[in-house]
Amino acid sequence: MLVNLKEILSEAEKGGYAIGCINTPNMETLRAVVDAAEDVNVPIIIDHAQVHDSLIPIEYIGPKMVEYAKQAKVPVCVHLDHGSDYTFVLRAIRAGFTSIMYDLSALPFEENAAQLKTFVEYAHKMNITVEAELGIMTSTADDSHGGAAGWTHETIKKTFTDPAQAAEFANITNVDALAVCFGTAHGIYAEPPILDIDRVKAIRAAMPSSTRVVMHGGSGVDADQVRAAISAGVSKVNYYSYMAKACSAHMAEYFAENKGDVFYHEAQEEAYRFMRGYAADVMRVFKNGK
Numbered sequence: 187m188l189v190n191l192k193e194i195l196s197e198a199e200k201g202g203y204a205i206g207c208i209n210t211p212n213m214e215t216l217r218a219v220v221d222a223a224e225d226v227n228v229p230i231i232i233d234h235a236q237v238h239d240s241l242i243p244i245e246y247i248g249p250k251m252v253e254y255a256k257q258a259k260v261p262v263c264v265h266l267d268h269g270s271d272y273t274f275v276l277r278a279i280r281a282g283f284t285s286i287m288y289d290l291s292a293l294p295f296e297e298n299a300a301q302l303k304t305f306v307e308y309a310h311k312m313n314i315t316v317e318a319e320l321g322i323m324t325s326t327a328d329d330s331h332g333g334a335a336g337w338t339h340e341t342i343k344k345t346f347t348d349p350a351q352a353a354e355f356a357n358i359t360n361v362d363a364l365a366v367c368f369g370t371a372h373g374i375y376a377e378p379p380i381l382d383i384d385r386v387k388a389i390r391a392a393m394p395s396s397t398r399v400v401m402h403g404g405s406g407v408d409a410d411q412v413r414a415a416i417s418a419g420v421s422k423v424n425y426y427s428y429m430a431k432a433c434s435a436h437m438a439e440y441f442a443e444n445k446g447d448v449f450y451h452e453a454q455e456e457a458y459r460f461m462r463g464y465a466a467d468v469m470r471v472f473k474n475g476k
């Protein structure tokens with residue numbers, strides 16, 4: 187069933203678990219993620235990233251995502267990931283998305299807050315939930331967000347979200363969810379990430395109870411740190427890059443074993459089966475033992 191972000195995330199926070207938010211830029215991934223959520227019997231957020239619109243426009247994949255969400259036996263939220271321009275955000279709403287990440291984190295604090303405040307007022311009238319980002323999350327060189335090489339644990343600390351600022355931002359804007367920085371990055375990690383769990387606790391404690399804490403760059407973080415972040419107050423975990431890379435590695439083996447002698451649709455099905463299992467394992471971690 188199609189749901190909005192607020193319902194499933196407030197349940198998650200109360201229950202001490204998190205909900206995965208996984209990019210679904212093609213039909214194999216979309217089917218795999220929704221079916222995995224049914225396998226594990228958990229709510230899921232499927233999202234289309236603005237940077238993936240070159241792979242398939244939101245007008246084509248969006249209605250498919252909405253349809254899969256409606257047919258699913260578990261609650262599914264259809265969310266825009268890192269919408270960074272207003273036209274694109276409107277395209278997502280027109281495509282039927284129930285939740286929007288309007289990412290103006292590149293702007294100064296005041297401007298980011300002022301624009302989000304106005305947007306949240308409109309969005310809530312349409313029963314659409316809104317996620318924002320505070321502090322620019324590092325993107326690695328190996329990432330579709332187009333990041334820079336050479337980040338270290340020291341440089342990543344400069345992007346960490348200040349708990350008092352997060353609280354101020356949430357109070358001004360009334361956003362439903364806020365992506366914050368405490369040691370994760372987008373894409374494939376150059377060195378193993380180290381999360382600042384105390385910062386997550388401080389952010390959760392400072393922010394209004396109506397705003398959920400979101401972790402981006404969840405793939406590539408070891409399961410113990412993911413669980414610690416969830417216990418500290420994260421209720422939405424964005425996850426994609428490592429699943430996509432693992433699927434490619436699996437498909438390389440599959441093609442080698444079959445000496446390339448397969449129909450393409452058989453390869454698509456193999457990718458679907460692999461990602462369904464992979465996504466289910468990830469969702470079990472997000473359950474945080476619940």
Ligand SMILES: [Zn+2]
Pocket residue numbers: 268372402403424
């Ligand atoms: Zn992100």
